[in-house]
Amino acid sequence: QQAESIRAVVGNATAGADAALIDALPKLEIVSSFSVGLDKVDLTKCKEKGVRVTNTPDVLTDDVADLAIGLILAVLRRICECDKYVRRGAWKLGDFKLTTKFSGKRIGIIGLGRIGLAVAQRAEAFDCPISYHSRSKKANTNYTYYNSVVELASNSDILVIACALTPETTHIVNREVLDALGPKGVLINIGRGPHVDEAELVSALVEGRLGGAGLDVFEKEPEVPEQLFGL
Known part of the structure; x- marks a missing residue:
C-alpha cells in the first residue's frame, strides 16, 4: 500500500532488493546495504532504473x-x-x-x-x-x-x-x-x-x-x- 511513497531500501547480507521489489517501487532512488557484498541486490535492474546502490566495503x-x-x-x-x-x-x-x-x-x-x-x-x-x-x-x-x-x-x-x-x-x-x-x-x-x-x-x-x-x-x-x- 505504501509502494508509491518508498524512496529507499535498506538491506544487509541476507536481505536486499531483487528485480521484483525494485519494479514494485516506482519512486525508488537508492538501495543501501550495510554489508560488504551486494549479491542480494539486482545491480542490473538498479542500473536500468537509475537507482543508486551503496554498501559498507571496509567496515568488517x-x-x-x-x-x-x-x-x-x-x-x-x-x-x-x-x-x-x-x-x-x-x-x-x-x-x-x-x-x-x-x-x-x-x-x-x-x-x-x-x-x-x-x-x-x-x-x-x-x-x-x-x-x-x-x-x-x-x-x-x-x-x-x-x-x-x-x-x-x-x-x-x-x-x-x-x-x-x-x-x-x-x-x-x-x-x-x-x-x-x-x-x-x-x-x-x-x-x-x-x-x-x-x-x-x-x-x-x-x-x-x-x-x-x-x-x-x-x-x-x-x-x-x-x-x-x-x-
Whole structure:
C-alpha cells in the first residue's frame, strides 16, 4: 500500500532488493546495504532504473580476516575437538592425537580484495607463502598469481575463499578444486555459502579426499548438512 511513497531500501547480507521489489517501487532512488557484498541486490535492474546502490566495503575487513586466521588455527590444531576431549575427561585415558602447525603452510586466496589482502598480511606473520586467484593479476604485489582456481588449489595447503558472490563465482569451489586441494588440504570459506558446492564438500570430507574445512557460511542457510555435525 505504501509502494508509491518508498524512496529507499535498506538491506544487509541476507536481505536486499531483487528485480521484483525494485519494479514494485516506482519512486525508488537508492538501495543501501550495510554489508560488504551486494549479491542480494539486482545491480542490473538498479542500473536500468537509475537507482543508486551503496554498501559498507571496509567496515568488517579486519574482523573477517581475523576470523579466517582463527578458522585456520581451529582446523589445523583441531581446537574444537581438543576442547571436547578435555571436557569429557578423555585426556585421563591418553594423549590427544598429534595436530599440524600453521606456520609455513602455503596459503591460496580466491579474491585478493580488501579482505583477501588482509588475510594475506596476517598469514605472512606465520611465514606462509601467499598465492592467489582473481579476475586479473594484481599490481603492486609479489604474491604468486594463478590463472585458475584448480591450479591455485594444487599449489596450496590452505585455500581461503574471500571473493564476492556473482554468477561466475557460484560453486567456484567444486569437486575438481577440492580434489586438487587434496587429503591434507584445508578449505576456509569466509565469503558466501554458494561459493562452494556443498554436496561435493561433504563428500570430500566424509571420504577423506579433503583434510578439513573451516566454514563461516553455508550454501543454504540456515540449513546445514547433517553429515557435517558427525565429522
